[in-house]
Amino acid sequence: MMSETVQILSDNIELEQSPLHTDEMTLNMGPQHPSTHGVLRVILKTDGEIIKDAKPFIGYLHRCFEKHAENVQWQMVIPFTDRMDYLASMNNNFGYVIGVEKLMCIEVNERVEYLRIITAELNRIASHLIALGTYGLDIGAFTPFLHMFREREHILDLFEEICGARLLYNFMWVGGLSHDAPDGWAQKVLEFCDYFDPKVKDYNDLLSFNKIFIERTADVGVIPPEVGISYGVSGPSLRGSGVDFDLRKNESYSVYDRFEFNTAVGEGLKGTVGDCWDRYWVRILEMEESIKIIRQAVKDLPDGDVKEKIPKIVKVPKGEIYQRTETPRGELGYFIVSEGDKVPYRVKVRSPAFCNLSVLQAIAPGVMIADLVAIIGSLDIVLGEIDR
Amino acid sequence: MTEKEIFERLLEKFKDAIGEFNEEVIQPFATIKAAEVEKVCTYLRDNEAFEFDWLSNLSAVHYPHSEEEQAEQKEDELEVVYHLYSFKHNHKMILKTRVPVSNPKIPSVAMLWRTADWHEREAYDLLGVEFTDHPDLRRILLPEDWEGFPLRKDYVTPQTYNNMTVPYPEEKGDLHDE
Numbered sequence: 001m002m003s004e005t006v007q008i009l010s011d012n013i014e015l016e017q018s019p020l021h022t023d024e025m026t027l028n029m030g031p032q033h034p035s036t037h038g039v040l041r042v043i044l045k046t047d048g049e050i051i052k053d054a055k056p057f058i059g060y061l062h063r064c065f066e067k068h069a070e071n072v073q074w075q076m077v078i079p080f081t082d083r084m085d086y087l088a089s090m091n092n093n094f095g096y097v098i099g100v101e102k103l104m105c106i107e108v109n110e111r112v113e114y115l116r117i118i119t120a121e122l123n124r125i126a127s128h129l130i131a132l133g134t135y136g137l138d139i140g141a142f143t144p145f146l147h148m149f150r151e152r153e154h155i156l157d158l159f160e161e162i163c164g165a166r167l168l169y170n171f172m173w174v175g176g177l178s179h180d181a182p183d184g185w186a187q188k189v190l191e192f193c194d195y196f197d198p199k200v201k202d203y204n205d206l207l208s209f210n211k212i213f214i215e216r217t218a219d220v221g222v223i224p225p226e227v228g229i230s231y232g233v234s235g236p237s238l239r240g241s242g243v244d245f246d247l248r249k250n251e252s253y254s255v256y257d258r259f260e261f262n263t264a265v266g267e268g269l270k271g272t273v274g275d276c277w278d279r280y281w282v283r284i285l286e287m288e289e290s291i292k293i294i295r296q297a298v299k300d301l302p303d304g305d306v307k308e309k310i311p312k313i314v315k316v317p318k319g320e321i322y323q324r325t326e327t328p329r330g331e332l333g334y335f336i337v338s339e340g341d342k343v344p345y346r347v348k349v350r351s352p353a354f355c356n357l358s359v360l361q362a363i364a365p366g367v368m369i370a371d372l373v374a375i376i377g378s379l380d381i382v383l384g385e386i387d388r
Numbered sequence: 389m390t391e392k393e394i395f396e397r398l399l400e401k402f403k404d405a406i407g408e409f410n411e412e413v414i415q416p417f418a419t420i421k422a423a424e425v426e427k428v429c430t431y432l433r434d435n436e437a438f439e440f441d442w443l444s445n446l447s448a449v450h451y452p453h454s455e456e457e458q459a460e461q462k463e464d465e466l467e468v469v470y471h472l473y474s475f476k477h478n479h480k481m482i483l484k485t486r487v488p489v490s491n492p493k494i495p496s497v498a499m500l501w502r503t504a505d506w507h508e509r510e511a512y513d514l515l516g517v518e519f520t521d522h523p524d525l526r527r528i529l530l531p532e533d534w535e536g537f538p539l540r541k542d543y544v545t546p547q548t549y550n551n552m553t554v555p556y557p558e559e560k561g562d563l564h565d566e
Binding site: 058059062064066067070102103229230231232243245250319320321322324331333335337345346348350354355358359362387388 | 413414415441442443444445447448449469471475478482501502503505506507514527528529530531538539
C-alpha cells in the first residue's frame, strides 16, 4: 500500500516536471452543423487545431430507398430517385429510366432524348450554383450566394413551366416524359442562356479570383489522382485532380455524342492540382460547357410525341443491368435486377457523394479544423444521396 | 479487351476458382468462387494487361430458394456483384460470387480498392454479407443496435425498436397479391 502511494506521487512529480503536456482531443462535428451540408457527423481527433483523424458517420437521413424500390412498380420508383439527390433530381431520373429502357430494349424518340438532355444540363447548372454559392458561404463570402440563388431561381421557373414542380420533378418516365415542353419554352431556355453567360464573369470577379477565397482554398485538401481513383471519387471532384474522365464523353449515353463540349479538368492554376480551388474551378467551367450543350440541343430540338411509348403498367423482362450516368456529383450507377415482375427485384444505387465523402478520412489528417470545412464544401456532398 | 478474353485469361490462371461465363445477357459476367475473390481481384488490379483501377460498384443481392430448390434442400444464397472498370484500357468486367446465407463469408477487397470499404459495410449492414479481413466492418446506414438485415427478402420489420413502437408494421401491398 505504502509503496503504491509513493509510486503515484513520483508519477505526479514527473508530470509536473515534463514540458508542456497536451492531450489528443476528440471533437464531435455535426450532425447539426451549418457547414456539413445536411446531417453529417464527423468525429475528429485533434492535436491543438490540427486534425489527426476524421471519421464520418452517416445514415441520419436513411430512408430505405432500396427497400422501397422493391415494393413499388417500376414507374413508381422514379419519385424516390428524385429524393435521393434533391439538388439534381433530373439527373437522378435520367440514370434510372435509361437503365430500365435498356432492360426493356425500347428506344425513345428524338424529342424525348433532347428534352431530357436540356433539362438534365439545366439541372446541372442549378446544382453547381448551389454547390458554389454555399461553398462561398462556408468560407465566409455571403454575396455570391445571393447572386447564384437568383440565377438558380430562373432555372427553377423553367422547370416549373415544363413539369409543374420546382424541386422534385418526376419528369422523366420510362419510355418518355411526364409533360411535353409548352409553346415558347425552348425560346425561354435560350433567353436564359443569354442571360446567364455574362454572370459567370461576375462570379469570377466576386469569388473565384478573390484573394481571401484563394488563400482559403488553394493548396488545401489536395486529392492526388491515384487516391481519388482508389476511393471512387468521381465527377468534378475527380476532374479537379486532373483526371480527364466524364461519362458523358467517355461512355456516352442518350445522345450526348452529338454535342460538342469540353471536359473541364483541374490544372492547379492557383496552387496544386487537385486542391479545393481546382474542384471549385472545374464546376465554374462545367456550367459554361452545359450552356454550350443546351444551346446546341435547343437548336436541333425535333418534333414528336413525348408520351407515345408509355404503357400504364411497365413489365420488364428478366435481366440485370448496371447503368452509370454523369450527375453533377459524379458517377451515379443503378444496378437494376429484374425477375420479369411488375416490381424491381433489386435496385442498388452507387451514389457519387457516398464515395466522394469516403475520401475525407484519407485527406483530412494534417489539416486545420477550419480547412476541413473547406474540404467538405469542395466535395459538394448531398446527404440525401449518401444515406438514401 | 472484351469480357470474354478477360474471362479466358482468368480461367487459364486460376482454373478451378473460376466458374462459368454468361454472355447471353445484356452485360456479360463471370462467376468466381467466393473464397478466391481477393486473389482474382488482386490479379485483375495489378496485372498490366488488365489494370482494373476503378471499382464502380459493389452490390449484394439476396436470392431465396425457389420451391423446387427447397425440395432439394438447397439453401438461400447471397450474391455479391463487382463492377470493375479500367481507366487505362477502357474495358469493363463484371464478377459475381455466391455464398450460402448460413455462412456468408467473402474475403474483403477493401484494401485493393478503398471504394469497397464503405460499400462492403453497406452490404453487411443491409444484407448481412460478412467480409473477412475488412478493416472496420460495422453498420453504416442503420443504427448500430439494429437487428436483422432489411434488404433480405425474408426480412420482417420489428414491432419495436429500443422500446419504441415502430408505427408502420409490415404491410404487403396489393402488388404482390395479384
